[in-house]
Amino acid sequence: MKALFALVLLISLGGCAFIPGAHVPYESESDDSTNLDDMVNIHTITPKLLQERMAKPDTTPVFNHQLELEIQDYDYTVNRGDILNITVWDHPELTIPAGSDRSPSEAGNWVHSDGTIFYPYVGEIKVAGLKVTEIRDILRKELAKYIASPQVDVTVASFRSKRVYMTGELKQPGTQPITNVPLTLLEAVSNAGGLSDAADWTNVTLTRNGETKRYSLRDLYRQGDTRENILLRPNDIIHVARNDAAKIFVLGEVGKPTSLNIGRSDITLAEALADAGGFAQATADASGVFVIRKAAEESGKIADVFQLHARNATALVLADQFTLQARDIVYVTAAPIARWNRLIAQIVPTAQAVYFFARAEDEVTDN
Missing domain, CATH: 3.10.560.10 (Outer membrane lipoprotein wza domain like)
Structure with a gap:
């Protein structure tokens, strides 16, 4: 024993x-x-x-000169699916009336899949890839053959050809149209209702032409670092990751x-x-x-x-x-x-078992 x-x-x-x-x-x-x-x-x-x-990092707002230059130079180009609203002043017969029951998008000139529109006296015009000012100049030049000094105005009644895709942890994910107003990352997130409670605002990715780049909305919101804000382009995919990681x-x-x-x-x-x-x-x-x-x-x-x-x-x-x-x-x-104490707690049961075994062995031997 x-x-x-x-x-x-x-x-x-x-x-x-x-x-x-x-x-x-x-x-x-x-x-x-x-x-x-x-x-x-x-x-x-x-x-x-x-x-x-x-x-603490420097919280002085950083001005994004590149973004401002891109916004200043921005001009929307018409493409397939857009609807144009064309007005020729003093010639109502050449302007399709919208009326009380027709919206401008329903009454406008649809850009066909081949990139053209049809307009009276002018015929088919290739407009895909052109700015509204360029389309206006073409119409004015062609109509001048039939109308003295025509006054033409061209606007986009419905923007349907270009969009960006907002996915992930946003309150209202979905698609957003690219219009004649420049759309930035910050504006797109705001248009989507902002971030959800599960969003990781340090992990926002932009996929463009097969390449993915990461941005941080925290730096943008907290520090005013507009370098994290960019001008979006057609078919951009914005994804806001979850904060699980x-x-x-x-x-x-x-x-x-x-x-x-x-x-x-x-x-x-x-x-x-x-x-x-x-x-x-x-x-x-x-x-x-x-x-x-x-x-x-x-x-x-x-x-x-x-x-x-x-x-x-x-x-x-x-x-x-x-x-x-x-x-x-x-x-x-x-x-x-x-x-x-944890070691002792593991040893004590073994020690007790050995003790009782030895005691039983001694009693058997004595008998």
Whole structure:
């Protein structure tokens, strides 16, 4: 029986090497093949680090000169499917009346699939790809053969040939026509009712001619960075992604381990801890609060690890200034005594079983 107890004691003393539960070590515990200390950057969250890394970006609005030039030079070109409204002043017989029961789009001149329209005295005119001013000049020149100094006006009664596609997390996704008024990304999103609650406003993609580019409405809305605003073109596809991937994970010795969506508001380390139920008072090591973040690819590291020593509660002021990023992992390590208690909780049932087995064996031997 003594030998059995010696065996149990030996297992207990060696148990430190396999104490149950994950933790973030304060010292290297790597093997010879992989030294994790060489693969991570470790930073302590201090006022100096917050000043260097968490400085608020310049919120001065950035003027987009390129966009303004494109808007100034913009002019709509007619295409197949559009409906034109042509007026010849003082010649009502050449103007199709709209009437009370007919809208301008119903009474206008439809641009056929071959890009032409038909007009009295003039015949078929190729109008696809032309501006309304160019169409007006053609009509005026041809009608001058029959009418002295004709006054012609041409407008687009219905824009049907060009559109953009709005998809994803918008309140009113769908198609929007390209008209004679320039349409920008910001205006298109507003016309679609704005972003839904599940939208990731940092991940808005534009697909044009088979190429996809990413834009951030956060920079546009918050900082007035109009470089993120562009002039849309026919057949552009705008997609607003969901914010499912924009999460942070709070694990370890907290009241309720969970994942949190960042949404449209930044989340600080203090907010994440509070939303996860705070520290588990009986088991958490407040000096071991870690934020694990994927390192930049060019750094050659796998992660940046930020440690907060929150044993003094005033250090939580630093936590409230530390802004988390998507896919960050917040981990609160267990206190050494908590880890030891977990080991004991696993060993005690085995020790009890050995004890009762040995006691039964002794009773059988004595009898």
